Amino acid sequence: MGRRVKITLLLAPALLVVSVLFAGGLSAAVVQSLGYLPAIGRTEVSLDAYREVLGSRDFLDSLLLTVYVAGASTGISTVLAVLSALALRNSAGRLSAAIFQLPVTIPHLVAAVGIALVVSQTGLGARVAAALGLIGEPSEFPALLFDRHSIGIILTYVWKEVPFITLVALAALRGVAAELEEVAQTLGANRWQRFWYVVFPVIAPGVVAASLIVFAFTFGAFEVPYLLGQTYPTILPVMAYNEYRSIDLSSRPAAMAINVLIALITALFAAAYLRLGRGLGRG
Amino acid sequence: MDRKNRRRGNLGLAVAALLVALPFLPLFLWSFAGEWRFPALLPTGWSLRGFQALAEPGSRVIEATINSLVVGGAATAASVAVGLPAGMALGRYEFRLKGLVVFFVLLPILVPPLASTMGVHLTFIRLGLADTAFGVFLVHLVPTVPYTTVILASVFAERGVELEEAARTLGATPWQAFLRVTLPGVAPGVAVAALFAFLVSWSQYILTVLIGGGNVITLPMLLFSAARGSDPVLTSVLALIFVLPAILALVAALRFLKAGDAKKKQEGLLGLGKVS
Numbered sequence: 139m140g141r142r143v144k145i146t147l148l149l150a151p152a153l154l155v156v157s158v159l160f161a162g163g164l165s166a167a168v169v170q171s172l173g174y175l176p177a178i179g180r181t182e183v184s185l186d187a188y189r190e191v192l193g194s195r196d197f198l199d200s201l202l203l204t205v206y207v208a209g210a211s212t213g214i215s216t217v218l219a220v221l222s223a224l225a226l227r228n229s230a231g232r233l234s235a236a237i238f239q240l241p242v243t244i245p246h247l248v249a250a251v252g253i254a255l256v257v258s259q260t261g262l263g264a265r266v267a268a269a270l271g272l273i274g275e276p277s278e279f280p281a282l283l284f285d286r287h288s289i290g291i292i293l294t295y296v297w298k299e300v301p302f303i304t305l306v307a308l309a310a311l312r313g314v315a316a317e318l319e320e321v322a323q324t325l326g327a328n329r330w331q332r333f334w335y336v337v338f339p340v341i342a343p344g345v346v347a348a349s350l351i352v353f354a355f356t357f358g359a360f361e362v363p364y365l366l367g368q369t370y371p372t373i374l375p376v377m378a379y380n381e382y383r384s385i386d387l388s389s390r391p392a393a394m395a396i397n398v399l400i401a402l403i404t405a406l407f408a409a410a411y412l413r414l415g416r417g418l419g420r421g
Numbered sequence: 422m423d424r425k426n427r428r429r430g431n432l433g434l435a436v437a438a439l440l441v442a443l444p445f446l447p448l449f450l451w452s453f454a455g456e457w458r459f460p461a462l463l464p465t466g467w468s469l470r471g472f473q474a475l476a477e478p479g480s481r482v483i484e485a486t487i488n489s490l491v492v493g494g495a496a497t498a499a500s501v502a503v504g505l506p507a508g509m510a511l512g513r514y515e516f517r518l519k520g521l522v523v524f525f526v527l528l529p530i531l532v533p534p535l536a537s538t539m540g541v542h543l544t545f546i547r548l549g550l551a552d553t554a555f556g557v558f559l560v561h562l563v564p565t566v567p568y569t570t571v572i573l574a575s576v577f578a579e580r581g582v583e584l585e586e587a588a589r590t591l592g593a594t595p596w597q598a599f600l601r602v603t604l605p606g607v608a609p610g611v612a613v614a615a616l617f618a619f620l621v622s623w624s625q626y627i628l629t630v631l632i633g634g635g636n637v638i639t640l641p642m643l644l645f646s647a648a649r650g651s652d653p654v655l656t657s658v659l660a661l662i663f664v665l666p667a668i669l670a671l672v673a674a675l676r677f678l679k680a681g682d683a684k685k686k687q688e689g690l691l692g693l694g695k696v697s
Binding site: 140149177233235246250255266276355405 | 426427429430431433434437438440441443444445446447448451459461462502503504506507509510511514516520522523524525526527528529530531533534535536537538539540541543544559560563564566567570596614620623624626627641643645648649653656657660663664667668670671674675
């Protein structure tokens with residue numbers, strides 16, 4: 139059997155699944171976003187849905203919220219993760235792996251429910267505040283769920299993603315960075331110089347790649363904002379879903395147009411992630 | 422100096438453990454709470470009301486658990502079966518367009534499967550796959566297959582082909598070499614990939630809602646509607662049941678990770694699991 143034939147055959151099942159169910163689904167979304175829906179007698183193709191979506195106030199609000207939530211979650215997670223990796227580099231390896239692996243493995247839904255029971259106005263945080271005499275009534279505790287600033291959503295993401303990025307940074311730090319840092323110290327570099335010129339360049343590629351994954355994920359994720367988010371504006375995937383569920387089938391092209399835009403934006407991040415991976419030399 | 426650093430590191434670790442444990446604290450307390458009014462720091466009465474409610478016939482928890490297990494089991498088996506050959510091709514061989522293939526296979530991890538699933542829904546309705554467990558199983562493959570493929574690709578890349586070639590030199594047929602040498606060698610990696618695929622499928626909410634259309638009830642759907650309701654006891658009990666496989670998988674995965682220097686790579690891979 140020729141080598142090329144063998145590789146093709148080995149790849150065929152996976153490519154078939156991704157092509158039919160994923161790429162096929164996205165293509166169908168594109169077609170429907172263009173207004174082609176024979177099921178309801180619409181066969182003209184136009185960019186009306188995109189014009190409508192991109193020109194609407196709702197979409198703009200939703201896009202801004204999505205960028206804000208994904209950006210804040212990613213930014214906060216990345217900074218906290220680098221700091222905790224630096225703080226924990228000397229701790230017991232296996233123990234830290236176990237502790238950080240836990241949030242990474244826990245489903246987002248459980249994380250959201252747990253965080254909600256901590257930060258709600260009758261939650262654990264409010265009870266501690268009451269015990270300390272800071273508040274008397276639940277309503278005096280700041281509203282952190284279903285709120286304008288999406289604090290509950292961001293807290294859930296931070297709880298989930300800080301450990302993920304920390305693990306990536308720790309893996310880099312425990313490798314070559316420790317030795318290089320010692321050399322730098324011997325050569326007289328101070329703490330800041332050692333961080334900026336030695337440690338940072340070593341952990342940066344992994345941390346940036348992990349942050350890209352986190353941004354793409356939080357940009358397109360549905361569950362946590364659907365559970366803990368406010369009613370308006372909603373995050374883009376929730377907006378697409380609400381449009382999709384609407385009884386009025388004529389709003390379907392708009393729902394699909396939002397989907398296509400989400401897919402395009404997240405695909406850009408995927409490409410950046412892979413490009414970064416290749417630039418670093420695979421394996 | 423070094424000891425001081427270590428002590429500081431372990432202190433940091435204790436703080437990290439506390440923060441990680443924090444959301445689980447109310448889940449445990451509420452699960453066994455009988456009465457827990459507002460300013461009380463701890464429940465003032467205890468009960469097993471939540472667990473009893475779930476055991477009642479009307480609760481649908483058993484049905485949902487079975488559905489979650491069946492769909493998850495099937496998605497795991499299928500995505501390992503599909504990911505094993507693909508992982509072998511990507512891990513062992515260099516070929517033209519390999520970068521493109523990797524990008525394509527990885528895409529469903531980063532581009533939300535919700536978008537493609539809404540697109541495919543109409544076709545599923547036409548084919549009679551909507552509102553069926555089989556249809557739900559099919560869309561769960563979209564997020565699971567990329568994971569098994571990527572995990573197994575790195576497993577194959579790490580192993581090399583020397584042992585298999587030696588077996589061939591000693592007269593084994595390609596099939597014998599694969600079955601007796603390659604497969605046992607990658608078995609731990611296959612187990613990790615399977616755990617992953619199962620957890621990813623187990624955690625799916627919106628894909629199941631869309632394609633299952635309320636006909637195929639799974640555990641995350643029950644948890645979701647409980648969380649939107651006003652009974653923290655029921656919500657917490659469901660959350661604990663729902664999280665159980667993840668905890669078990671974690672314990673199992675950490676055991677695998679004890680082995681040698683595959684560790685670092687596996688840590689990174691496990692990290693990918695968050696995108697579920």
